[in-house]
Amino acid sequence: MDYIAKITKIIKSINEISLSEKKSTGFLIGNTAKVNLEGLYFTPIRITKSMVLGGVIVYSENQAINIIKEIDGKVNYIFVDAEKKVGSEMSVTKENANIERSVREVISKSKLLVYKGNDLSVESIDLLLGYLFKDTLRGLGNKKIAIIGAGNLGSKLSLKLVERGASVFLTRRNVEKLEAITKAINLIKPAYTHAKVEGSTDNLFACHKADILIGATNGIEVISKKIIENLNDNAIIIDAGKGTISKNAFSIAEKRKMTIYRLDISASLSGLVESQLKIENIINKKMGRSSLLNEDIISGGLFARENEIVVDDINNPKIVYGLSNGKGEFFQNLLPEQSKRIEKLKKHLSNLND
Numbered sequence: 001m002d003y004i005a006k007i008t009k010i011i012k013s014i015n016e017i018s019l020s021e022k023k024s025t026g027f028l029i030g031n032t033a034k035v036n037l038e039g040l041y042f043t044p045i046r047i048t049k050s051m052v053l054g055g056v057i058v059y060s061e062n063q064a065i066n067i068i069k070e071i072d073g074k075v076n077y078i079f080v081d082a083e084k085k086v087g088s089e090m091s092v093t094k095e096n097a098n099i100e101r102s103v104r105e106v107i108s109k110s111k112l113l114v115y116k117g118n119d120l121s122v123e124s125i126d127l128l129l130g131y132l133f134k135d136t137l138r139g140l141g142n143k144k145i146a147i148i149g150a151g152n153l154g155s156k157l158s159l160k161l162v163e164r165g166a167s168v169f170l171t172r173r174n175v176e177k178l179e180a181i182t183k184a185i186n187l188i189k190p191a192y193t194h195a196k197v198e199g200s201t202d203n204l205f206a207c208h209k210a211d212i213l214i215g216a217t218n219g220i221e222v223i224s225k226k227i228i229e230n231l232n233d234n235a236i237i238i239d240a241g242k243g244t245i246s247k248n249a250f251s252i253a254e255k256r257k258m259t260i261y262r263l264d265i266s267a268s269l270s271g272l273v274e275s276q277l278k279i280e281n282i283i284n285k286k287m288g289r290s291s292l293l294n295e296d297i298i299s300g301g302l303f304a305r306e307n308e309i310v311v312d313d314i315n316n317p318k319i320v321y322g323l324s325n326g327k328g329e330f331f332q333n334l335l336p337e338q339s340k341r342i343e344k345l346k347k348h349l350s351n352l353n354d
Contacts, residue, residue, distance in 0.1 A: 003040055003056075003063075004070055010054040011074050013045060018052040026077040026273065027110075028055035029064055030117045031099040032218075048270040050277055051077070061102045068102075073109030079276075080104075081117045083152075113276045122156045123268035125240060128261065129212065130164070132236065141165030141195070144232075146207040148223065149216035149241060150181050150199070157216065157240075158197050159185050168197045169206035203227060212236045215244025228252040239263060288314040293348055295341060303328065309345060318353050320346050 011027070018025045028043065040063050043055035054075075058064050064080075071078065080103040100114060133139045143166045147154045150172035158168045162185060172178040182199040189196070200206040207213055207227045212235065215223050219241050225248040228237075237253055237260045239245050245253075245260070253260055287300025289308075298304045299314040306326030311317035322330030323338055331338060 003042075004066065006042060007056070007067060007070050010042065010045065011071055014052050014054050014075065017045070017047065021047065021052060023047070024051045024077065024277075025075040026051045026053045026079060027071050027075045028053060028079040028081070028115070029067060029099065029103060030055065030057045030081040031064070031083070031097075032057050032059055046266060046269060048273045051273050053079075053269070053273070058099065061097050061099060064099045064102050065106055068106045071110070072107050075110055077113055077276075078103065078107060078110045079113050079115050079272075082114045083116050083118055111280075113280075115272055115276075118153045118156065120265045120268045120272060121153055121240060121263055122160060123271070124263060124265045125157055125214065125238060126160045126164075127267050128238070128264075129161070129236075139164060142167065143211040144169065144209060145212040145214065146203075146210040147171070147214045147216050148203050148206070148244070149218075150178055151216065151218070153240060154214070154216035155181050155185065157214065159189060162186075162189050162195050162197055163193060165193065165195045166212075167195050169210070170197050170199050171201065171203050171206045172199070173201055175201060204230060207231060210235060212238070214238045215241050217241045217244050219243035221246045223249045225249050225252050228256065228258070231256075231258070234258065237261065285315060286313045290314050292317070293345060295345055297345075298324070309342065311349075317349055320349065 014025050040056055040058045043057065046053045056067060058067070068078070080100050082100045084098060104112065129140060140161060141164065145161050145166045146169045147158055148171050150170045154170060158170050162168050170178070170182060178199040178201065182197045185197045203222060204226055208230045209232050211232050213223065213227070213231055215238070221244060223237070223245040225246065228249045229252060233256070235258050237245070237258055239260065240263045242263060250260065282300050287302060289296065289298050289302065291297065296308045297311050297314065297317065298308045299311045299317070304310055304324030304326070306324060308324045310321040310324055312319040312321065320342060323334065323342060325331045334342065
């Protein structure tokens with residue numbers, strides 16, 4: 001297990017950086033069905049607003065278990081990918097592999113948080129494209145986007161981009177699955193979204209005159225020279241599946257001065273870390289019910305009863321949001337007595353916080 005020695009070095013680096021940066025430490029364990037010839041692989045050390053993170057992508061339960069035994073208690077947080085991508089042949093029990101379950105069974109010291117790897121990828125691509133087209137009048141509206149690979153990643157991404165108004169062409173070799181996927185996306189997209197997803201088994205046809213091309217297969221070279229030649233001028237290419245572009249295609253794209261992006265999850269990972277820490281803080285420190293000035297107060301996202309006053313923090317309230325109507329909303333037109341109660345509490349909190 002040479003990777004254990006590598007893990008030890010990474011953990012040492014993470015802790016050294018966290019001391020100088022005064023941040024928490026974390027480690028991500030992702031999983032994949034694509035077995036790398038060199039075994040598992042490590043992701044770069046990343047620094048977010050609140051945390052220093054290392055990471056590894058595994059393809060068996062045993063790898064995950066061995067790594068957890070090595071890092072448990074040596075980092076503050078361990079993030080595990082909840083998506084089930086590993087086959088039964090890589091399971092300890094020879095049943096369907098479950099990396100998340102394996103980690104939960106072993107971990108005892110570090111705090112465990114869960115994420116979904118493909119969702120990070122989808123969010124990253126959506127953020128990238130949203131930013132690249134932020135100054136155009138319609139954004140992604142009316143743009144033709146070709147996505148080669150209607151798997152989990154490609155399908156989720158299709159829905160996001162259709163919701164932005166893009167015309168999405170999605171490809172897959174299996175006709176029945178492709179038809180089911182495109183039909184489902186077109187059914188669940190917002191009713192007033194006129195853009196739609198179209199499916200094709202012909203990659204070249206789907207990519208014809210596309211403004212954006214996304215390779216979403218699992219590292220299989222599907223973007224060919226002919227496909228690049230059929231794209232619109234100034235088309236954008238994203239290698240989401242990592243390894244989806246052939247060398248000849250890459251050369252032609254550069255000659256045509258097309259920008260090629262490799263999937264980078266840094267932005268969405270930062271958002272994941274901050275949102276996970278935020279929800280932990282809300283649930284453990286701000287959520288609950290209490291009383292103040294003989295008033296029932298509530299905070300942190302609990303469903304409020306009628307006439308409970310909703311505040312920002314049950315343990316240290318500073319802001320009064322409103323008076324619950326017991327239906328998940330606030331009373332909009334307060335009666336004089338209700339207004340008096342709200343103003344009394346606001347004044348009390350203002351005096352406390354001055």
